Amino acid sequence: MSLALLYGLVGVGLVAMGLYAALAARHLLRRLLGFNVLGAGVFMLFIAHATRAVDAAGRPDPVPHALVITGIVVAVSATALALALLRRLHARHGRPTLPEDREG
Amino acid sequence: MNAESTLLALLVLPLLAAVLSLLVGRRWLGWLGMLVALLLVVLAVRFALQVAAGGAVAVAIGGWAPPLGIALRADGLSAFMLLVQSVVGLGVHAYALAYFAPARRAFWAAGWLLWGACHALYLSGDVFNLYVTLELVGLGAVALVVLGGSGTVAAALRYLLLALVGSMLYLLGVVVLYLEHGNLDLQALGTLVQPGLASSVAAATMTLGLLLKAAVFPLHVWLPPAHAAAPAPVSALLSALVVKAALYLVVRLWTGLFGELPAAGVALSLLAGLGAAALFWGGVQALLQTRLKPMIAYSTVAQIGLLALVLPLLQGGAVAWNGLMLLVAAHALAKSALFLCAGVVQRQYGHDRIAGLGGVGMQLPLTATAYFVAAVSLVGLPPTMGFFGKYLLLEAAIAQSRPMIAAALVLGSLLTAAYLLRPLALGFTEAATRQAPRTAGLGLQLPGLLLALAALLALLVGAGTPLWRLLAVGMPA
């Protein structure tokens, strides 16, 4: 088993968990954590792959690295905005869930 | 100014306007906005002419040719979308000038970033760069929705979460493509992609992510609350342009990148099925609404369904392609006009209950006319753009012996007529329920009317041969 495959499989696992939590959970903070884990999984697939594409000097492919840094910044920006919205929603309704996800 | 410079100007100008919007004094915001929007319309027209005359344009940013760098590419489809974007944008910005008084800086700054993001999306020829533009569009839309106040927070958050998951699914597909081919350039990938598991997975995740963002049934749940709660000019931008951006990418992917896959036919038929379901579900929901803005928002769900419904016809050639483009433009113009009208009504009466619209025809004749023209175009009655679009699509459906699509097209149009004309009937037949204080001035009423009329005027000016020549540039064979 190569390094790329091992971490690639971890990436798939993270994608699966994160996607499920982002879509299925009720608590909005949990859904956001799910989105972030999903993102981590996608990035992991990408970086793990970069180790397969080494150049003559043995350095991995830098393009996925740069793209993942972009992805991390985008994901954190979006998370920050979502958290700000979540705090306002909670302040207004006293609940950290969307109306359709409330029980009873 | 050659075509490459026009393209760069279209990319940079809205971003520059966003920067200026954060720095200039508040009273200059609107004028700056109008100036740049007018300039963009001129540039977009010029660019369309250049593309129609000289063919597709490509610019490698920073002088780095793909696959290492990012190429901007524009064909007829891109130029046409830029044109639609600028015309609708100009109308909505003019309306915002009167709607947000005193000016709200966040509207202009976020609005310009959103506009720039749409341009960047229509021009981008790189699958990862498209991901960044998608996120930019999504976050811009959220920032604009929350301008509607604390009542919009739940809708904005629902939209943000689903949009984020949608773009992450898209990115997953991009990663799979890179894993397989080591390339991100849209054009190069088009020649590299071979039928197989990896391509299918990439196609499935990217399309699913985009359908989520385009609110294609049954992934539409986020749209009606968000579009109904946002301030009217924002709703107009979102319904007319933002959902189209994701749909544009679906068309781009399935006519280029994945068009040669054996699964393409099945996938497009599946999309058509979803579209038909959306057309009827959205239509029925729109009929059941008691307020104007949610009704128009559900109508967007239905109209997006209509656009998805006719996608399989694209494999059959130019007639359907031209018809779809006309329909896209007609919907963008009409839908933005309808939302602007709803905003006027809300300003005038303090509510938008359909039952309380008696006498609108007398009290707000300009707005009622705008609503009427826009509704007629959406329904598809002659001589509007919507009519010509649907006519061409019907012709294509019959020529390609797709009776189900033709039938759904006609039935969907009847349903559209049912829900759109109901408020109008009330407005013209019933007597005024009460005398409303006049607050909605000309500045608020005219933009909607102009947008609605643009759907008629555009046909006089551009339809026929010049438009077909533009759309033929880069049309999938």
Place this chain on the structure above:
Amino acid sequence: MASEVQAFDLLLAVLLLWLAWRALASADLFKAVVQYIVFGLLLALAWIRLGAPDVALAEAAIGAGLAGALLLDTLARIGRAGVRDEARPLRLTRRRAGVALAVVGLAAALVAVLLALPPAMPGLSAEAMAQLERSGVSNPVTATLLNYRAHDTLLEIGVLLLAVLGVWVLDAEPRLDQAEAPAPLHWLVRVLLPLAVVVGGYLLWVGAHAPGGAFQGGALLAAGGVLLHLARPFALGSGWLVRLAAVGGFAVFLLVGLAMLLLGGGFLHFPPGQAGTWILLIETAAMLSIALMLVVLFVGRSRGAG
């Protein structure tokens, strides 16, 4: 970089999956968030292991650090009742069966894709290295971010700017009532804040030829700002200067790109001889803006002390 799988990799893989699962499934969200932050730190370790130190720095500073601070701040604001979730938040119900099925299908397809990939792939490393001479920097990741794919990075700063605009649109939040910050926190700030400035500047400078860059440096500066806010809450508002500082990085990036166009190159086309200088200019402005915007995302429009 050893590309053989070692026991360490297996341990890290198991830990990553376990921590992610705990972050998503533990009933107490406080625990979940802490587990997520630890997950982020281990993720940074994994990036190092995979030969991506630039990503590791970004992950530790932005992904685990600032996102973690934001998550914890949100927990504090939604209070005890909001932190408690269902006992089994991800329990499989009939409503969720469809989602679960789709996710399992997707995972199976992805595993099949991974297994079918050839062991070695060209990727873009050859092209990236071949052009490194002309890019103005010698760190290929920085070359990609600020030269080959500068357009991505420009738009990405735009995304951050939009998040800030979104936060500015929302009403101001009430300030958390907290006791006077204890004295040792002030000592910490007094030592760490200058250090954050120095290290942030160092990361920016070193990014040209070693791991580092504007995003990592900006995140570090922002961490200093957040720490300062915790010790001595301040308000930022959205006045002209703050707006200028927020948009400055984006504006300088855009204007330099345009200047290149007007000087006869192309948009964002740096002449190879001067590329290093232009990139440093863009990165400096970007770092300051990124730092400020990240602090704004944390501080919001909340009113300062008093």
Place this chain on the structure above:
Amino acid sequence: MNALDALSLLLVGAGAGFFLVGSIGLLRLPDLLSRLHALTKADNLGLGLVVAGLALQAESLRQVLQLGLVWALVLFSGSIACYLLAHAETASTPVEPETRDGE
């Protein structure tokens, strides 16, 4: 393996041992204050030993100084973080009987 390597190994091993003890203390001790006590004492010492072991392997004085800086910073922020945690704990749980009445 020469004597220097052996010494390094010994120091790093001892450091890891202290980390282990600290972590066990974190898991097993009953309340926050004693947990903090176990954790910080063991970790500061553990990290010091690890740093000393690694410093023996350093290629230049610069690396030694960097390692020292790492240790000093962790020591400094760790002890203040520990103080803040303890402070928050004592501030949020006043004398027992009063809270009982209040609830």
